[in-house]
Amino acid sequence: EIVLTQSPGTLSLSPGERATLSCRASQSVSSSYLAWYQQKPGQAPRLLIYGASSRATGIPDRFSGSGSGTDFTLTISRLEPEDFAVYYCQQYGSSPLYAFGQGTKLEIK
Amino acid sequence: QVQLQESGPGLVKPSQTLSLTCTVSGGSISSGGYYWSWIRQHPGKGLEWIGYIYYSGSTYYNPSLKSRVTISVDTSKNQFSLKLSSVTAADTAVYYCARGKDYDILTGYYIPPRAFDIWGQGTMVTVSS
Numbered sequence: 165e166i167v168l169t170q171s172p173g174t175l176s177l178s179p180g181e182r183a184t185l186s187c188r189a190s191q192s193v194s195s196s197y198l199a200w201y202q203q204k205p206g207q208a209p210r211l212l213i214y215g216a217s218s219r220a221t222g223i224p225d226r227f228s229g230s231g232s233g234t235d236f237t238l239t240i241s242r243l244e245p246e247d248f249a250v251y252y253c254q255q256y257g258s259s260p261l262y263a264f265g266q267g268t269k270l271e272i273k
Numbered sequence: 274q275v276q277l278q279e280s281g282p283g284l285v286k287p288s289q290t291l292s293l294t295c296t297v298s299g300g301s302i303s304s305g306g307y308y309w310s311w312i313r314q315h316p317g318k319g320l321e322w323i324g325y326i327y328y329s330g331s332t333y334y335n336p337s338l339k340s341r342v343t344i345s346v347d348t349s350k351n352q353f354s355l356k357l358s359s360v361t362a363a364d365t366a367v368y369y370c371a372r373g374k375d376y377d378i379l380t381g382y383y384i385p386p387r388a389f390d391i392w393g394q395g396t397m398v399t400v401s402s
Contacts (some may be wrong), residue, residue, distance in 0.1 A: 175298065199388035208369055220390060241375035252320060256387045260335045262310075264320035 166258035168265035176273040183240040185268045187253035195232045197256040204249045248272050275300040277370045277393035285400050291357040295370030303348045305330040306383025307374045311355045313366040360400045367395040
């Protein structure tokens, strides 16, 4: 069973700073099959990135994804106040068919 | 603008069956090649995919829940449903429905999605006597 480990668990930054979130898989993941979501309190997750690096519809270009194999990164170039939330990575294709990381909480410093 | 809305009891007794429905509005559940999933989130925890259904009725479940899960579709009502049997307190969670699709250019068929682009708002289900 594949396990996605996200780090750090909590990231404290200020608006305007750059955020780098990591997702490490216990086995290789096709870069086509790695996605990132943003979740705010009381809301459903929102798709940000699919295929490791493609932005979903309506997602600002300050969000970018990269990586391959077992190591993937979500970067937010300049944090806006609305970006403080929990972020999840998700893979497709291994067992279970869809697996999510445990999340990284991005909080205001 | 397609929207998904979960509905069902917020409280279920242990050993009973949890039943939820997701109503799709703004588009047809039968068109566009979408796969329709259920995903849950335990309180304060991460996300767990439960299973999906295609409008044709084909399903695929998470092996960890497969023995207790049934997902069905009612195209006439534009809904799909989740049944989870023999529930325990460990099944207490927010349950989301979500959709996604992908297209295989080699075969010309729609295939299970890499990601979920639209989610319902979620519904909290508590298992307690």
